[in-house]
Amino acid sequence: MNENGQRNFFVEIYSCKSTIRDVKAGVAQGEAHISRLYVYYQKWGIRINTSKSELVSFRRPVTNNSRCRSAAVARNLVLTFPDGSRIRAKKNAKYLEIHFNDLLCFNPHSKAVITKANIALYRVHPLLKKKTGLSKPTKLLIYKQLLRPVITYSFPIWFTISKNAMEKFKVFEKKILRICTNLQFDRKRPKHYSNRRVYEEAEIKPLDQFLAQAASKIITKVASHPNQLMRRMTN
Known part of the structure; x- marks a missing residue:
């Protein structure tokens, strides 16, 4: 809880898909889920700190052209929040002082x-x-x-x-x-x-x-x- 009495929650959206269609669908599901959470957060005065939120799309190693295209799409994903703020996918992330990449x-x-x-x-x-x-x-x-x-x-x-x-x-x-x-x-x-x-x-x-x-x-x-x-x- 910060000085203004607002609580900051960290949201991690993990998408582990194999095709471009599934990767995009995973982000769409994440955005829909966050939209539902926003209704609950506004009711209880909870705010998501998007500056500290991270988007990681876990994937398999690239072995063919289709996975290469899906990996490129996964790294360029953008998650949009209801308030208009956005976060981009990262290759490397840190959670509880543990560093990892999109290949786990x-x-x-x-x-x-x-x-x-x-x-x-x-x-x-x-x-x-x-x-x-x-x-x-x-x-x-x-x-x-x-x-x-x-x-x-x-x-x-x-x-x-x-x-x-x-x-x-x-x-x-x-x-x-x-x-x-x-x-x-x-x-x-x-x-x-x-x-x-x-x-x-x-x-x-x-x-x-x-x-x-x-x-x-x-x-x-x-x-x-x-x-x-x-x-x-x-x-």
């Missing part, structure tokens, strides 16, 4: 998370230097409590990313672990330490293994949940 791939998310993690590393890097005198367990605790949660946020959703995308997270983790264990490259001590040696010194599992173990625990809990709808999610 999380490559934008990996790039955004790495950028955010680098900013967090820049802020805590003075604590990880050798001159600080902090012990190795303390530095590793800083990584586990402050930096790794930035990477692993909402991981059950994007855990199925490609190996190349996961490798970006692992490279970032190995860079931090080398700093925490004082095994990074030093001109005064030009000696290379393998990644295996770094993980042995840190005594933690690689990020992909850590996420796989955590995801397995979550799936086990959901599979034994008393709610039947929750249990069906694991099927």
